[in-house]
Every structure is written in C-alpha cells, then in structure tokens.
Amino acid sequence: MPTFEYHCQKCEQEVEVFVRGQEKPVCPSCQSQKLEKLISAPAGRVSGGSLPVMGEACPPSDAPPCNPNCCRLP
Template sequence: MPIYEYRCRNCNATFEMLVRASTTVICPHCGGSSLDKLLSAPIMLSGRTARQAGRTCCGREERCDTPPCSVGETCRHEL
C-alpha cells in the first residue's frame, strides 16, 4: 500500500496517508473530502546507514562550500 500526500482544499492542510485502492480519503484536520493529491519526491536509499542523519556525505545538514562533498569515500569535513 502506497503512502500518498494530500492537500485539503477546505483548510489547506497537508498530510500523508497510507491508502488502499478502495479507501475514501478525508482530511484528518477538518473532515473535508475535497483534496488534491500532491507529487511527492521518492526516497533514495544509498546503503550508508551511519551517515543518513543529514543530507551530505558526512551526515551534516550543510553542504561543503565547493563540490564534490566528498573525495572518494572520505568526507572533506573529516580530512
């Protein structure tokens, strides 16, 4: 069962919901049924579980000043 992201046209709330094929989706905030299904970005897993906290090769939120963020498998922040 896929997880879809919706925006309610009544209250403008955005929410995610695990949806079966026959499920009628209603807004959990206002109970409205006038919804837009949003295009969500897919999740990409790289296999580096120890560094998945952030968005960079070293797990930090900010990127390096100049690309590439890493040199080989060594993060430039750790050099």
C-alpha cells in the same frame, strides 16, 4: 500501505494519508474528502553503504536546477 501527500481544499492543510486500494482519502484534520494529490519524491530503501548527502549532487548556484527533484527547488 502507500502514503500520499495531499492539500486539503477545505482547511488548507498539507497532510500525509495512508491509502488502501480504491478507498477515498480523508483529511485527518477536518475529515473532508476535498483533497488534491501533491507530487512528492518517492521513498525507498538503500541497502549497504551510507545515504548520499543532498548537497553533493547539487549543481552550482549559477546553474539551472538539475532535475524536477533538485535540492535547490523551493
């Protein structure tokens, strides 16, 4: 079941919501359907070996961000 991140326009909370098919997401805090979908990094599995450390792939502090998912972006 996919999980999506939303910003609730009613209570201003950022929430994760499980969504099935065409069902409309509902804020778990206030039950509002006025949710704005946020862009988030995809989750995935890594088999074998260890996970990379975020800091190892980051560009130097004086360089621009390396990509839209750069660890230096706020």
